[in-house]
Amino acid sequence: MNIYRKKNLIKKCFVEFFGTGLVVFFGIGSLAALKLKNIDFNQFEISCIWGFAVSISIYFSSSISGAHLNPAITIFFWLSSKFHKRKVLPYIVSQIFGSFFFTMLIYYLYNNLLISFESKNNIIRGTQESLNLASIFCVYPNCQNSFIFNFMIEILSTALFMIILLEFNNKNNNYFLYNKSIIPILIGLLVCMINLVISPLNNISLNPARDLGPKIFLSLTGWGIFSFTGGNENILCCLIPIIGPILGTNLGGWIHKLLINNNN
Template sequence: MTSYIFEIIGTGMLILIGNGVVANLVLKGTKGADSGWIGISLAWGIAVFIGVFISADVSGAHLNPAVTIGLAAAGKFSWTLVPGYIIAQIFGAMVGNFLVWLTYKKQYDLTDDTDAVLATFSTAPAVRSYGWNVVTEAIGTFALVFGVFYIAGGALANEPISLGSLDALPVALLVMGIGFGLGGPTGYAINPARDLGPRIMHAILPLKNKGKSDWSYAWVPVLGPVIGALMAAGVFLLLN
């Protein structure tokens, strides 16, 4: 139970800081409108560092269903724990974006651009092409999960592995690099909970200028990361 709680806390902090910077960038009436893509990539790296550091020594700091599934597929995590971890991660992401909404409530009220409002919750492609969007998310998530295997020392022993607090910085740098290098086409969800949980919150919160939640795209940042995680697990097993 404690592991699930820390997955909720860690994922909540991830989304609070990560989508908080997006809100600071795109909503009207904030003081962070000049941070741009560099600011977003840096902030998501910092958000990962905080989330991992807080939860690593208790839950292993997956914070991401793709990481959980990838570790389980490689035999490094128990499949019996996977459903509970995924539920905790999605719920944590919902809580995190709820706190973003509370923080920026007056700015949300001022913002009439519905696409900007949605961007503070979930991802969207720069060019909508579902097949290629899945490919982009799969490649980005492959880079994340494959990197996590080696950052966490998974190649060193035939035992279950998890991230520790000392792994927070290298994982943060990995996510930052993915943002800079691979994030442009889809906004690099690389995490089904990061997209799905906040998208659910967008659908249910009383936003003044809500617009649509773009559910026609919502499956892409779920399927793409799962495919990428399974690919990473497969390559990891071939090499080890």
């Protein structure tokens, strides 16, 4: 790899790091404000914050890195021969580390409130009582549902997201061809709507980096293995927010490619 290509890849990776981190910063920040400061956010407002965070991050990163911001999307583009294999691992590491770093920022910004909440409610990290606090940062599937139901919800949600996302960016779609500046807003609105519809059924991530980065960070700050399992006896449940989006994104991507945009 020559020096120019190396510098260009570093630049793109930093943008992926920062863009993914922005999504996490605003999204997790809103949850921290809700649970630790009793800010009166409802589900609609929380979903809108996540959606706007995605829109802002896409505007920030699209012209430089392509605004993947999601390992599942990076993997799909690689598997569909639209992304060079040498960039896959650097992109994914950047996305996860961005999520990790900006989770750390929120954690330390709210650290005094977090400690006060734990002390007031006699919460010990790594116990079932700490799940409510851990869920500020991480995605934990609804334990009242079956594993299969939660897994399918994650796959179907991300498949739907990917189908619509690809159609927004379809070069054969003349409307969006001449109105590209509106696409990030529509993608953010899509994230908001999916969250509103699915959240009453299950907690979804749509993005492995959004979940994995915070879980790695929490595991280092007192939650240990509990940050990954959420206390669920079925260890496979911790894979749902990671594997589900990858499978769903590829399912949706290939449905779009084969059934909707089959000219390409």
